[in-house]
Amino acid sequence: MLILGTASLSPCVSFSPSPSPSPPPPPKFPHPNPNLNLLLSHPSFTPISLRPKQSSSCSKRLLSQNAPNSIVAALAKAEPLKVIISGAPASGKGTQCELITQKYGLVHISAGDLLRAEVAAASENGKLAKEYMEKGQLVPNEIVVMMVKERLLQLDSQQRGWLLDGYPRSSSQAAGLEDYGIRPDVFILLDVSEDILVERVVGRRLDPLTGKIYHLVYSPPENDEIASRLTQRFDDTEEKVKLRLCTHHENVDDVLSVYKDITVKAC
Numbered sequence: 001m002l003i004l005g006t007a008s009l010s011p012c013v014s015f016s017p018s019p020s021p022s023p024p025p026p027p028k029f030p031h032p033n034p035n036l037n038l039l040l041s042h043p044s045f046t047p048i049s050l051r052p053k054q055s056s057s058c059s060k061r062l063l064s065q066n067a068p069n070s071i072v073a074a075l076a077k078a079e080p081l082k083v084i085i086s087g088a089p090a091s092g093k094g095t096q097c098e099l100i101t102q103k104y105g106l107v108h109i110s111a112g113d114l115l116r117a118e119v120a121a122a123s124e125n126g127k128l129a130k131e132y133m134e135k136g137q138l139v140p141n142e143i144v145v146m147m148v149k150e151r152l153l154q155l156d157s158q159q160r161g162w163l164l165d166g167y168p169r170s171s172s173q174a175a176g177l178e179d180y181g182i183r184p185d186v187f188i189l190l191d192v193s194e195d196i197l198v199e200r201v202v203g204r205r206l207d208p209l210t211g212k213i214y215h216l217v218y219s220p221p222e223n224d225e226i227a228s229r230l231t232q233r234f235d236d237t238e239e240k241v242k243l244r245l246c247t248h249h250e251n252v253d254d255v256l257s258v259y260k261d262i263t264v265k266a267c
């Protein structure tokens with residue numbers, strides 16, 4: 001299931017400016033998959049603006065010889081990092097996005113959040129989008145494509161790099177990005193078993209005040225005050241998550257095929 005074996009990542013040497021190579025730092029990401037942790041915690045994943053100054057030949061020399069060529073090239077690029085993260089509903093995208101953006105300063109662009117903002121604003125697009133979201137279906141490209149593209153092209157995304165979450169979800173969306181010349185350096189796929197996903201979704205709650213996500217059983221609110229203000233997403237019911245899972249399974253292979261040379265799969 002894993003595309004990158006541990007062996008392909010562990011030989012990487014730190015980007016530390018010290019003259020002697022030091023071992024990679026311990027993973028800082030609490031994801032159960034050690035390969036994803038290693039990749040994400042590797043110093044070479046740091047956007048160039050945050051890296052210590054050094055020559056590009058040095059960067060290349062320090063990277064693992066065993067990592068797939070495309071990923072080695074991506075890590076050595078002298079540009080802000082561009083990452084896409086994909087996965088079924090409740091596969092942990094939100095948690096990983098928070099950790100990755102905190103660590104690398106990337107702009108988090110969530111297609112679902114952009115759509116929910118339109119729904120909340122009761123715009124024409126929002127009203128139409130909600131009909132599809134309630135059925136667990138993909139919102140039509142006419143609404144989503146420009147919304148995401150415009151956000152990707154904003155100055156902060158261009159300067160800091162971006163983490164695109166939940167987009168593309170179909171071959172046409174992936175092809176659209178390619179047509180615009182928008183290509184990520186790394187595509188992360190979170191692959192989690194279906195039983196776990198349904199349980200996670202049904203118990204998931206949001207604190208609208210802090211944006212923090214809770215789970216009624218596994219990560220309950222700290223006190224009654226927080227508990228009393230928690231909300232549930234309108235599409236986080238068992239019936240709707242099953243529809244969203246079907247949509248995910250129908251499309252994920254098409255999207256993966258576009259990014260297979262840069263995919264890191266984690267379960």
Ligand SMILES: Nc1ncnc2c1ncn2[C@@H]1O[C@H](COP(=O)(O)OP(=O)(O)O)[C@@H](O)[C@H]1O
Pocket residue numbers: 087088089090111112113115132133134136137138139140144165166167168169173235244
């Ligand atoms: N790239 C996209 N294309 C079309 N519709 C989307 C896209 N991303 C999100 N949506 C819509 O928004 C809903 C919620 O998406 P999201 O917040 O990513 O949650 P989840 O991954 O849990 O389904 C989806 O079920 C779908 O209706």
